Amino acid sequence: MALSVLDLFSVGIGPSSSHTVGPMRAARLFTEGLAGDGLLDAVSRVRSELFGSLGATGHGHGSDKAVILGLQGEDPETVDTGTADEQVQVSTDRGQLCLAGVHPVPFDRTKDVVMHRRKSLPAHPNGMTFFAYGADGELVRERTFYSVGGGFVVDGDVKGTDRIVQDTTEVPFPFTTGRQLLEHCRREGTSIAGIMLANELSWRSEDELRTRLLHIWAVMQECVENGCTRTEATLPGGLKVRRRAPALRSRLREVDAAAAATGQPVPDALHAMEWINLYALAVNEENASGGRIVTAPTNGAAGIIPAVLHFYARFVAGADEDGVVEFLLTAAAVGILIKENASISGAEMGCQGEVGSACSMAAAGLCAVLGGSPEQVENAAEIGIEHNLGLTCDPVGGLVQIPCIERNAIASSKAVNAARLAMQGDGEHKVSLDQVIKTMRETGNDMKIKYKETSRGGLAVNVIEC
Template identity: 65%
Template sequence: MTISVFDLFSIGIGPSSSHTVGPMRAARTFVGGLLADGDLPRVTRIKAELFGSLGATGLGHGSDKAVLLGLEGESPEEVDTSTAESRVAGIRSSGRLRLAGLREVAWDADDLVMHRRTSLPYHPNGMTFRAYDDPGETVRERTYYSVGGGFVVDEDAAGKDRIVPDTTPVRYPFTTGAQLLAWTQETGLSVSAVMAANEQSWRTDEQIRDGLLSIWRVMQECVTRGCATGGTLPGGLKVPRRAAGLHAQLHAADDKDDPMRGIDWVNLYALAVNEENASGGRVVTAPTNGAAGIIPAVLHYLVRWTPHGSDDAVVRFLLTAGAIGLLYKENASISGAEVGCQGEVGSACSMAAGALCEVTGGTPEQVENAAEIAMEHNLGLTCDPVGGLVQIPCIERNAIAASRRSSPPGWRCTATAGTWSAWTRSSRPCARRART
């Protein structure tokens, strides 16, 4: 399977990439197949079953709402987050659902079953969709798995809704850190340049740059909204949103000489994104929704708190982060349901550390070290969201992981001649700093 940076960074909807974005994509894919094969006019009923982690914690993650919107043809990238709740309420109160936005069928609460104690064999996040005609015969049945980061795969579906793994050949293929470093040594290219060359298999340089900068714009808008929105997060925990209050405090603070000031802002950026995510807002899956705050927070730090911030640096940052994320996706997992929070927050933390290292002057070897150190300190982190909501501990976990990847202002990297925070285990004080 070939993975693009745009697979790892996609514009989506909160609160969960595997439990919200994935189910919406799967439901949309299912009705897309009905439409493409000309079966949609025959359909009079749809039933969906969610299994395993989706069945157990799907209500807290909005999986049920995501399925309804996906069946109506909505995508995570384009669904209007401001009207999503009211649309779902309308479907439930009217008992009518518009499949692919075209064919209206009856909908009943019993048509969506959440299996709390039953899992499908391939992955904890399984879904089965069935469409029926008027006599009640099955028109189509498909099973999909949401495998983390919004990625959806099918079991063995045949037909036009089949999800075929991308096997596009790339210029510098790599699936391990050793292969990636070997390419940088052979070509003299940076990690981001290797990734950029591979991206050219799908897009022009201009499209790559524009696409990544629009990802960055969505991240910035998310931080801005998060910093301006107070109140309480949805769900039964009544968790207060804190980013807006912290934002006001930091603006008012007279602490320009405080060397830890930048870290407070990094915390703020991450809190803002993850509170937006927890409330079902528009976020960038980076590489998951549960960990969506870390990379935007470190990018904001890069742009606002270091002398290295520029559009070029943002593009290189995201490409480097993508190269590192690809390694986790290929060799381990970025799914919290599958490998715990080390797969979400750990991967994001590692991607951010390596990317910040490259754009602040690190060599490919230092990038690899930074990414490895960051992951090391997340190994063993379990997925343990209170009440199944992506709120506690997820939001603060992002803030802490983002802070650990941003060197406090005033720290200068002695390993790379005056650049900031190019962490390496082979030189001091970088190793100690990276571990605090």
């Protein structure tokens, strides 16, 4: 099995990687399979059923819309985020889907996209089944998929969970534990990013990898800009959550301009933290709006790594594109460890699996570009995830807004602190990253289902939706 940095960081659409990106990819895979096997022309109707967390909070996450778009051939990376809702409404009003973009069939949204709020499939909380029927009502094909976090989709016929990766590419430095990763670094005399780079060359050239990682960074930057320039006063979805990023950026720019005019530094010693908060808020408000986003490693936690990367680019002397590439490669190594040994899915682990994972990855990436040794980087990652253990996923109204948006801002600052704390040591510490990842998995398994992205516990039931 093998995972690439580009598996952890992919361009998609908000508001959720597991509930929006995954279902869109699964629906597209279903129709592509029909087309590839020459069955598409025989199909006169399709029906989709969403289970578990997808059924419980799918309306708030846009899972039903994602399925409709995916069945019509849309891809999360390229779908027009500005017209996506309109496309879905047109299909609903017209009563017709254009499967794979080429084959029209009748469509009744209330009957053909079913959300099961209390039923689950066995392999994973985010399960969905697609049915294709012929002209006489006979079943042409039935296929189940699981959306296992970060936009990853696995076929229902595959045994196991998201720890199964169907890429059998052999890499020169395979690792499934932090200990193995550090052993590679010591033996080769290189950094964690160096090990990752060597493995990435099994798929693509260094030039192509660099180009694609810098594209990821460009999308992150564009996401922040979009989040800071939206004109709508509140976020969609009914909670009427007020946008804060545009006004916050205006205030911060005024502070910077005043300081520049006097030639004096900004008097607030924690001014950089305000910018970190801004970057995270901008990304997650854009995510909540269904905008273009980078899974990092998920949409629900998509603001943390961009916020810390922006902090690096703005406030760390000597920051450059080489550092951005090193940051992303290092962060991805930690994400791979978490995905293979626990999960990045909120429906499995609670928010410790999303925000906790992103905080750990961001801490590792920042520590690396600050000059940390592999041991210090591993320590930073351990600190980042250890202090998110037990974090629940309890989105109010099933929307990726409360507490998700602020939670990203807080975790971004926590990641910076984790990196700085690790830099003050020599890399030796009592609790290893492997032990914390194992603990997160066990904690997630013990966590009640109502605290795992079902909106049946925590803030979701104690905050009035209005």
